[in-house]
Structures are given as C-alpha cells and as structure tokens.
Amino acid sequence: MRPVTPGRLLVGLALLNAALIAVGAVAFAPAAHRAGAGVRVGLVFDIGGKNDRSFNESAWRGLERAKTELGIDVEYIEPTEGADRETALRSLAARGDDLVIGVGFIFGPDLERLAQQFPGVKFAGIDYSPSPGVGTIANLAGLRFREHEGSFVVGAIAAMLTRTKVVGFVGGMKIPLIRKFEAGYIAGVKYVCGECVVLSAYAGTEPRAFADPSLGQELAAAQYGQGADIIFHAAGKTGDGVFAAARQRGLKAIGVDSDQFERAPCCVVTSMVKRVDVAVIDIIKDVIAKRFKGGLHELGLAEHGVTFVSDERNEKLLPLDVVQKARTIADDIVAGKIRVPSE
C-alpha cells in the first residue's frame, strides 16, 4: 500500500473540501426570483424527512400549497443527524429568508438562539414550547396544537367502538406534549363510557422512543393481551409496531398526525390528524400580510388545526352514527360545553 504522507493527505483533504464547497454552491444557489409575493420561506424538517407519511409530510403539503397558491419562494432542508439542525436553520436565516420554519418540538432551543441572533428574520416552530425562563420573542412564533381536543374526540370514538370496555394508549417519548394526547384521550373515553379502563404506556424518555417500532409492538401486544381491543398511539414510527400488533390480531388502532389508514387498512378506524399544513400556510399568509406576531399560536378543533378522519376509506370501520356522535362532541368542545384537560 502507498504510504499516506502528510503532504498527500493535505492535498487530498483540500481537493475534497473544494469539491464539497462546489457541490454546496450549486445545490444551494438562491432560487431564481419569481413573480408573486416575492416572499422567501425556508423550512427545516425533523428527522423523518418530507416523505414520512406523517408530521413532516403534512408540513411539506402546506409549503407546497403556499408555493402554488401564494407564489412564494420556497427552500427546505432535510437534516439527518441532530447536529445538522441548527446549521440548517442558520443557513436559511443567513441567506435572508423572510420566514424560517422548524418542524418539530426538538427545534425549540435552536430557534430561540437564532431568533435573537437574526432579529430581521421571522421564525416559526411547529410544536414549539419555550425553554424555561425564555419569554415571548417578537420574531418567533410557536405554532401549537390543542392535541388534547382531537384526542378527546378519538377517545370518545374508541369508547363507542370497544366491546371489551378496555382501550389502550401508546405514547412515544414521555414529555408534556405527548401527555396532552393521553390526557385528552382518557377524558374522551371516560366521557362516553365511565366504566371503561384505559391502559397507557410510553416507549421511553429519549427522542428515539419515537423511532422504535419493535418496542411499540411489545407495548401494544401487552395491552391487547390485557383485553384492550382498540389502541390510540401518539408515538411516531414507534406506532408502526402498534399497527403490526393490530394487524396480527385483527384488532383496532387509531392513527395520529396524518391519516394513517393505509398503514393497516384492516384496523385503523380513524386518525387524530394534526393539520400542520394549515399551520404552515397560515403563518406564511401572516408574513405576507405583515401581521406576523411572535408568541404562541394555538390551533384546536375550532381552528381546524386538529380533527379526526372520516372518509370513504374508513367508513366500513367507522359507522355513521359514531361519526355523528363524534361530530356533536367536537361541536360541544368548540362551543365550550365540554372542557378538555391537557394534563
């Protein structure tokens, strides 16, 4: 083998760097200025990327719609590892985008830091919750959902459909955000069926608890084994394991974030959908109309930020009378007749 001399190494590294910079310059060349609003929006996806059939994909749909309907310029980055997230946000902000969006609670601290470093750029974070001691930042909007409201409705649906009077909840990472799903769900189940039992379990206490389908399968298997006949998951890809356990037994499951029907057409009775696309397009409209405001923006049933799926695909699993009762419950929540706990 040829010896690797320091000189050769240096030349090699220099060539490699030059190549990478060249590729980067081509790939990230500013998009040609288009007609329309002329507003530039950058978006960074969470791990999972824009085709994740869930959360990120919903954000992507919102961005695509904003592009065609509003004529904005769009740039996006799909980071792979944790360390890339801040770099991705920073590069979009540094290029002078008008609005930079981070998709996922995990962007919180990065957004706070960058919003202070780039006061001229507006930032938005999906599922953002302020770090302890951080107040409202004028150029940072937190787009949050009242997941507990949507979860209440699917909890009521679960209670109407269960035959065993035992239902399950599988959460991903044990954080207040996921606790909102659980609290709303349990309240919804109890609202319809006071004597029903809700089994609930979490996959873990780290972000990887959202990416462990094997563990999700074990949690679901244990709950089905305890008599549950329908399980709602709020566990990201860990939920794939819940669907696997449901398919194997022919029992029911409820999807989350996007319509997850096709992940198990036998079994997914409905999904608690978070309209991340609606949140994305609304905040872009705010920026265009110059009415962007920092602070927390909450989207619930009333704002169509959360909802449940009822269409021709799941009509065999979700009878019409159940849908009607669920709609009534949703209306009562919007009207304030039902108060939904969030923890």
Next chain:
Amino acid sequence: MIASVLTLAFLAQAIRIAVPYAFAALGGAVQERSGVIDLALEAKLLFGAFAAAAVGHATGSAVCGIAGGVAAGMTVALVQAWCALWLAADQVIIGVALNVIALGGTRFLLQAIYHEGANSPPAPAYGDAVLTNPLVPAAIVCALMVPLAVRRTRWGLRLRAAGDRPDALVAVGVSPRRTRLHAMLVGGALAGAGGAQLSLAVGGFSADMSSGRGYIALAMVILSGWRPALAALACVGVAAAQALSVQVQMHMAGGGELRRQIVDLAPLLPYVVTLLVISLYRGRDRSPPSALGKL
C-alpha cells in the same frame, strides 16, 4: 402484583425483545475475540433490518428475508474487514463511520427504491408470536453453539489465538488475517439475523429502527469479559428489564401518587439495570483480547 407481572406473556416478551440484542452480542463477541473491534454492530443491525424487509417484500417470503438480513450483515462485515485488515484503518473510526453510513444509507435506499422517507413497503411479518418465528429458536441455538464453537473447536482456537497471540498463529502457518475475516463474516451474519428480527417482527423497515441496540449489545460484550455465553445472557437481562418496564406500566396504571411515580420511572428501568449489572461486574476478570484493535 408480582405474580401478575411474572407471567408466561412476560417471559415470551422478554425472549422476543432479547433476540436482536443476543444476535448482535454473539456476533460482536465472535469478532472481538478474533481481535477486531466491532463498533459497527448498529450498522449491521440496521442494514440487516433493511435488507430483510426489502427481500421479504420482493419475494413475499420471510425466510428469504432472513437470508437477506444475514447477507447484509456479512456485507457490512466484509467492508469492515477490508478497511480494518487490508487498509489497516483505525478500527474505532471504521465502526463509527459504518454506523453513520447505515443511518443515512438506509434512508437513501428507502428514498431511491421506494420513494419513501421513513418506511419500507410491508414485508411478511412474524408478529409477536414466539413459536412460529424461526429466529427465536435460532437465537437460542446460536447462544448455545457459538460459545461452544469458540471454546472447543479448532476454528475457535484459531479465532482466540488471532485475538490474543496472532504471532503464534503465524508461527504455525495460519494467517491471522484470514482467521479474522472468517470470524467477522460469522459475526456479521449473526448481527444481520438480529436486524432481520427487528424488521420481520413488525413486518417492515422504518428508519433508525435499530434504536441504539447495537451499542447496548457491544456494552454487554465488554462487560461479559468477551464471553459470548455471558454476553447473550446479559442481553436477556436487558430484555427482561425492558419487558418489566412494559408490564409495570400496564399493571400500575390508574392509582395513587406512588403508583404514578413508579409508572413514570418505569421507562428508565432498562438503563438502571444495565448500570447495576455493569457496576456489579466491576473487579471481575474481564480483560479484552490482548491484540484487540491491533494488527
């Protein structure tokens, strides 16, 4: 309470959870005993899981999927062997690099083959049945046979010599490099089978699904003192802790404050047990193979 937790269902669950860990730990132990550091277990699990799902989806057969997973594990091992034994690169760096490549590479393949960001199309699923999944008995057989092979066969003797005294192997006219290559291929096949269990139990691959299991398996190899039987046993311990955390959450739900706190702490249980086991093992003879990481 204790009786209701320690049931057959719990046992079956612990065994299921243990399978990928045990395969990876056995593979890691074999490779490290031959003198090559195996930080790439995570990569072998992840590529194994991907290949098992892809082949299973294409052929409609779970057994073919297992073969695909094993082949993928061996392929990763082959790349690792080429870098470590032929190019003489740093073995820790190779391992880390392969793990990073696996994270991005499997995502890239999902995108390139299926135009999906996170999931493969459905593959045949073994589900959570213990009796009909051939990987479960295979893991048990391997956990019994691999230690025996390492300790009692000529192959095992050479493998251990490659790890401890490669010069002695040279003296009797056996190539340490070839011995190590063979050990790495066996290790890769075992870890690939562990990956196959991950995706074929669920019936599809999803990105990052190995979820750090390779690192935990390597930790078990090290704390077992590079003894494959003990390493596999330690993996069963980790799995039992995980199963216990599932069961505790199931049985302690809906009670007073104390119960709530126990449930809150349950997901931490596997880590606590791992730390406990590691600290209990302190002071035992667990020196690594003396030529580990050296050429």
